Amino acid sequence: MPDTDAPTTPGAEEDVVDLLLAQHAQIEQLFLLVIGGTGDTRRDSFDELxxxxxxxxxxxxxxxxxxxxxxxxxxxxxxxxxxxxxERQAKETLQALISGGVDADGFDTGIILLRDAVLTHARHEERYEFPQLRQHVPAERLRSLAPSVRTAEASAPTRPHPSAQSAKANLAAGPALAVIDRVRDAMRRPSAS
Known part of the structure; x- marks a missing residue:
């Protein structure tokens, strides 16, 4: 039986846990760019985050x-x-930061609190949820879920919506919220592609 705790080898097909772990690292990097950045770099990094x-x-x-x-x-x-x-608590904090913007009083404190909450959440997933998935779900199934995650992300809203946080709520409201978010994004930054 293969070692299900080992990450996939380079060149091997990515599984859902590997994908999410890579995104956790990307999220952590974006927090560093937001916290350490200024001006457009900070704003762009926050938007990406x-x-x-x-x-x-x-x-x-x-x-x-x-x-x-x-x-x-x-x-x-x-x-x-x-x-x-x-996740709900982080979404609520993130909504408040979005409303005020990166130049608002309290943003620096809020982004650090959000970073701590998000990274703690990620560590909980990495410590509790992901090992259980690797232990109990066949590797082939985990690999088959990576494209499903990418598909869900492609049609996801671009802003947090604390009221939509279940599979059912996301499937029901997500597409409409995604359209609204993308229109807001386009209006906010007309020169961005």
Missing amino acids: VKLLAAHETAEEEVVHPLARTLPGGGGDAMVDDRLDE
């Missing part, structure tokens, strides 16, 4: 968390509920 967080969490809510709920041992529901609560 917001979009990545919204897409990442939507995909987890639609693809990963429902699978984690089915894990043997009966702990999947409580584990996912804890992660969803963390």
Whole structure:
């Protein structure tokens, strides 16, 4: 039996856990750019961070968390509920930061608090949810979920929506929210592509 705890080797097909771990690293890097940046660099990095967080969490809510709920041992529901609560709180904080903008009073404190919450959430997934998935879900199934996550991210809203944080809510409201978000994005930055 192959070692299910080992990440895929270079050139091997990426699995969903590898994809999410790579995104966690990208999110951490974007936080550093926002916190350490100024002017347009900070604003652009924050915009990229917001979009990545919204897409990442939507995909987890639609693809990963429902699978984690089915894990043997009966702990999947409580584990996912804890992660969803963390996500909801982060979305609320992120919404407040978006409303005020990167130049608002309190942004520096808010972004550090958000970073701490998001990275703690990521570590919880990495410590509790991802190892369980690797232990109980066949490697082929984990590989087949990576494209599903990418598809969910491609159609996800570009802003946080705390009220839509289940697979059902995302599928029902997500497409409309994604259109609204993309129109807002286009109006906000008409020169961006």
